[in-house]
Amino acid sequence: MxxxxxxxxxxxxxxxxxxxxxxxxxxxxxxxxxxxxxxxxxxxxxxxxxxxxxxxxxxxxxxxxxxxxxxxxxxxxxxxxxxxxxxxxxxxxxxxxxDNAEILILEAMLNTAYVVYDGTKYGMTHSPKVEELYQRAKKIEPENPRATLYHAEWQMGAAKFWGKDPKAFCPEIEKAILYFEKESNTTPFYPDWGKDQIKRIQQNCE
CATH class of the missing domain: 1.25.40 (Serine Threonine Protein Phosphatase 5, Tetratricopeptide repeat)
Known part of the structure; x- marks a missing residue:
């Protein structure tokens, strides 16, 4: 014993x-x-x-x-x-x-970086990946604030590119704000970033 x-x-x-x-x-x-x-x-x-x-x-x-x-x-x-x-x-x-929403969100941002870097070269191949990754992340965690916020930013950018009104996605930012307020993680070092970018992205709503 x-x-x-x-x-x-x-x-x-x-x-x-x-x-x-x-x-x-x-x-x-x-x-x-x-x-x-x-x-x-x-x-x-x-x-x-x-x-x-x-x-x-x-x-x-x-x-x-x-x-x-x-x-x-x-x-x-x-x-x-x-x-x-x-x-x-x-x-x-x-x-x-x-099937980790946070990893999918970051991978969506990686593909966004390719499009921002060289839209001519990567736009056609990587843009669908960005949309797919955000959709998958939101399916896994419907109230993930980062998925909601950065997907809205991506959709706003796409709307501008196609000559549409980016303000159509402003309600998604309001949702993200609520999700940030509700977010509660107990795992040490678990992702909780993004809230400080709300005002920057909300400029598209002015």
């Missing part, structure tokens, strides 16, 4: 130490990202993901860093490189978490 208790205690300590190491590492990666050390943060997220082996979140954030970075650069080679890295990270994340 004592042996069983000792073994159980040993595994509890190991699990606790591993969790502490994970939380410390993730905190450091977010700190690097917050200090604009994007590549260092992405590399750290990747290392955490390799160490965790069954956690999609580190790979998710590594991908997100590269996707966001492409919107702020005009260097074609860098954009292509970052988007390929991001897709690889998302593929890693999907091996640990299938």
């Amino acid at each position: 004592k042996t069983i208790i000792l073994i159980a205690s040993f595994f509890i300590v190991l699990t606790s130490n591993a969790q502490q190491a994970y939380e410390k590492g993730m905190g450091k990666a977010f700190e690097l990202w917050g200090n604009q050390k994007n590549d260092e943060a992405a590399n750290l997220f990747e290392r955490i993901g390799r160490a965790e082996k069954d956690n999609w979140l580190p790979f998710y954030y590594a991908a997100q860093i590269h996707i966001i970075k492409t919107f702020n650069t005009k260097d074609a080679e860098e954009i292509e490189s970052r988007l390929k890295k991001a897709q690889n990270y998302l593929n890693e994340a999907k091996t640990f978490s299938k």
Whole structure:
């Protein structure tokens, strides 16, 4: 009986130490990202993901860093490189978490980045992917605020391109606001971003 208790205690300590190491590492990666050390943060997220082996979140954030970075650069080679890295990270994340709305949303943003980067080259092939990914995410989580908000932004952009009124999608932004208010996640480091972009996207409604 004592042996069983000792073994159980040993595994509890190991699990606790591993969790502490994970939380410390993730905190450091977010700190690097917050200090604009994007590549260092992405590399750290990747290392955490390799160490965790069954956690999609580190790979998710590594991908997100590269996707966001492409919107702020005009260097074609860098954009292509970052988007390929991001897709690889998302593929890693999907091996640990299938039918995950957050991963689908980020993959929709990745495909959006391709269209923004070179609409002539990628518009016809990647635009349908964006729409499909948002629809899948909303089917899995109908009240996901990021899926609702960024799908609305995508639809507004498409409406402008085809000479239609983007304001038709403004009610979706109002829905997203409500979903953000209702959102409650207990998993450490679970995605909760996007609320700070509402005003920017709402400019299409003015």
